[in-house]
Amino acid sequence: MDIRQTIGWNLRRLRVGKGFSQERLALEANIDRSYVGRIERGLENVTVSALEALAAVLDSSVSDLFNEIDENASRPPPLRSGRKPKTP
Template structure:
C-alpha cells in the first residue's frame, strides 16, 4: 500500500462511519473534541493523523482502533 493511500482509505472510513451514524462533521467534531475543519482535512486525506488522535477518533465512534482500518467496501 502506498503511504498516501492509507490516508485516503482512513479518510473514507471516517466519512463512512460518520454517514452510518448520520452525523454531520460538526457533530463528529463535538463528539471527538476535534475542530470541524480538522475532521474535513482528515476525510480529504490532507492530514497525517497521529496514533493518539486515531484512538480519540475510535473513541468518538465507540469502535476499536482496528475497526477504523477494516475497509468493508472492498471486494
C-alpha cells in the first residue's frame, strides 16, 4: 500500500470512529469536502497543513495518519446515510 492510500485509510478510520461525515470534517478543518474524499481514496498528494488541520479536528496527531495498515483489516464501514432524526 502506498503512503497516499495509508493516509486515506487512516483518515477514514479516524473520521468514521468519531462519527464525522466528510462534509463535517471538511467544514471544521476549513478545507473542501471533495478534497477530503480524494484524500480518503488515496488520489491526492495531501499537504502538511491539511494533515495538521484534519488531525486537529479529529483530536489525533498527524503521525496517526501514517500508521501501517494490517493487510487483513477490512475497510472502515461507511456512516449511515441521511440526516440524523430530530430530537424533540
